[in-house]
Amino acid sequence: MLNFFGQASIYLNLLLVLSFFFLYKKKFWSSNKYILITISISGFLPFIILVVAFLKSDFTILNVLTNSYINDPIFFKFASAWGSHEGSILLWVFIINLFLLIYVIQKKYEKAVIKNILLIEIGFIIYTILSSNPFVFISSSSDIQGLGLNPVLQNFLFVIHPPILFLGYICLIIPFSLAIFIxxxxxxxxxxFIEIINWSKIAWFFLTLGIVLGSYWAYSELGWGGWWFWDPVENVSLIPWLLITALIHSTNVSIKKNELKIWSLNLCLYGFISCIFGTFLVRSNLIISVHSFASDPLRGFYLLAIVAYLLFYTFYLNLKSINLFNQDRFNILSRESFLLLNNIFFISASLTVFIGTIYPLFSEIVYGQQISVGAPYYNFTFNILLAPAVLLMALAPQLSWGKNKINKLSLFKTLGLSLVLSIVILFFFKNIYFSLATFIASPIILVSVFSFQKIIKVKNINYFGQWLAHLSIAFFILSAVFTEQFDRDFNxxxxxxxxxxxIINNNxxxxxxxxxxxxxxxxxxIIVNLTINNSNKIMELTPSKNIYKPSGQITTEVSKSNFYFDQFYSTINSIKDDEIILNIVHKPMINFLWLSTILLILGISLSLFRKKHYE
Structure with missing residues (x-):
């Protein structure tokens, strides 16, 4: 019965959305807030019904049968609703309607923006009906208990990571639709543009939180001993994050100086398109990923068709507005000029990640060769672009808006102190990479310290959020490089x-x-209880292996023990009747890395408070 109501609710949502277009010229229908709210609520129903089906273990629905187990905890039954491809696409539709509802209940909204949002929703509803129906009926006997959710996904962080990441992706539908309207x-x-920057910051918050949770999930659950691996699934979330970061800074220029407007609007368009394209890559099964979940390439090509249409329409809009290009004029040493340069580095970094992610697919299609692009490519190209971008983050706030003016004393003091610090670090740690990281990150820390008193005097929580977000980036760079350069790994x-x-060594x-x-x-x-004595500091760890029913799949569970900002990390490599092999990893400063991400998220959340001078 639930499968019938579920499919009926999808068609009802489609019918109501289509009615908006058929009756678009009828002001009562297309401009009536309560009718638009009704359309939004109808978009919630399919996903709610799917969740109920999972909670009830309704194995007459194929999606429930293949992604749930009758004895799974309710917590994971709930998460199973988006653990499959079909469920995740239905979650997209749910969140599209959520943001549509939030946009509609505002005092003022543009009908043309609503139209743009609903056009995208139609694409996803039709995609759901044609290739991703989550309510396919299957005749099952009463003794069937379900195949179970992928054991790797049976983790608390998985329950919250995908929805939060999707909130970040789909929140960009508002800036995207506004950009098309403009x-x-x-x-x-x-x-x-004020609306664009406000919605973009919300998307930035959710996307940052989602990426951090996903990274911590992989670090804690997959037993790799690292926090980022340049896996395609990681990459496709990083690309829009970089574009949103550029968008927020360029839109700030658009609002303050009436410049970079076309630039900012294009970042809105390509930012959202990159989210859909990322979903295509993950769901098409055309790329090799250690934690992608697709199995049907045809599904991915439906998404690619949506991406192709949006790219074509973006090209058309730019062609239509070509007379508006090249109207921006900057003084070389103005703040907006440095923010534009910073934008260029962020966009270049996103292109670097994009090329590295799709090149294996390109190579297979064109040359017939299966290859993978590894971490050395990303670490080299991405870091080369990241370094000047971070330096510009420190230098731009020291410049004036619109004026060809720079405080040379402040600049030389900042760069001079950074150089001295990096030399001191090189002398004590004998590591060139950590020394370079110190030179790159120190200007932000120094500028933050010098400006702290001013930030307190202004008493603007938005400014404090920006200050904290920039400072956390510097902390992140230092802790990330330190962790990677000085970690120890033992089997x-x-x-x-x-x-x-x-006894590994004397310590x-x-x-x-x-x-x-x-x-x-x-x-x-199976749990191994072990003790680590590190220079007379005693730690207990309990790495384990789980054997899941009914699949018999085995997962490795990580155990961690903290000592201030350091962490010992243990997994079971193998366990036999006569021997056991453990992997022990010492991660210095890893907890400071996670702390820096928390500070970044806090800074972004504080920056959500609107600036009064925008109004």
Whole structure:
């Protein structure tokens, strides 16, 4: 029965959305707020029904059967609703309607913007009906218990990571629709750019939070011992993040100086398109990823058709507005000039990630060769572009708007102190990479310290948010480089019949205390209880392996022990009757890295408060 109501709700939503266009010229219908709210609510129903089906373990629905297990905790049954391709696309539709509802209940809204949002929704509804129906009926017997959610996804962070990431992606539908409206009608009113920057900051907040949670999930769940691997699924979330970062800074120029308007609008368009294209790459199964979930390339090509249409329409709008290009004029040493240069580096970085992500697909199609682009490519090209972008973040605030003026004393003081600090770091740590990171990050820290008193006096929470976000980027760079350069990784083999202690060196002793087995409703667990003595600092860890029912799939569970900003990280590599091999990783400053991401998220959230001088 739920499959019938679910499919009916999809068609009802489609019918109501189409009615908006058929009756578009009827002012009562297309401009009536309550009718638009009704359309939004109808878009919630399909996903709500799917969630209910998972909670009830309705195995007459194929999607529920293949992605749920009757004994799964309710928490994971709920998460299973977006654990599949079909469910995640339905979640897209749900969130589109959520932002449509929020936009509509504002005091003033543009009917043409509503039209743009609903056109995209139609594309996703039709895509759902044609290739991603989550309510396919299947005849099942009463003793079927379901195949279960992918064990790797049975983690609290997975429950919240995809929806938050999708909120970031889909929130860009408002700036995207506003950009189409502005370019179509050539109405460059300042109020629309204020809306764009406000919605973009919300998208930036959710996307940052989603990326951080996803990174921490991979770090904690997959047992790789790292926090970022340049996996295609990671890359496709980083690309829009970089574009949104550029968008927020360029829109700031558009509002303050009436410049970079076409530039900012194009970032709106390409930012949202990159989100859909990223979904295409992940869901098409055309790229190799360690944590992608697609199985049907045809589904991906439907999304590619949507991307192609949006790209064509973006090209058309730019062609239509070509007379508006090249109207921006800057003084070389003005703040807006440095922000534009910063934009160029961020966009170039996003293109670098994009090229590295799609090149394996290009190589296979054109040359017939299957290749993968590894971390060395990204670490080299991305960091080369990131370094000047970060330096510009420190220098731009020291310049004036519109004036060809720079405080040379402040500039030389900042760069001089940074150079001295980097030399001191090189002398003590004997590591060129950490020394370079110090030179790149120190200007932001120094500028932040010098400007702190001014920030406090202004008493503007938005300014404080920007200040904190920039400072956290510097902290992130320092901790990331330090962690990667000074971590220690050991594979330790124990003979279960005789060995219980291994001395790695004089300062690191590892002892296995016991090995225990546990049985739960949906999985069995093997836990190794071990003690690490690191220079007389005692830590207990409990790495484990889970064997999930009914699939028999085995997952490796990480155990972590913190010592201030450092962390010891342990996993079970293999366990046999006579031996056990453990992987022990020491990650110095890794907790400071996670702290810096928390500060970044906090800074972004504080920057959501609107600036009074925008009005």
């Amino acid at each position: 370019l179509s009608y050539e109405d460059f009113n300042k109020k629309y 330790v083999k124990f003979d279960k019949t005789s060995d219980t202690t291994q 690191l002793i590892i002892t296995i205390n016991n090995i225990k087995n546990y049985t739960f409703k949906n999985h069995d667990k």
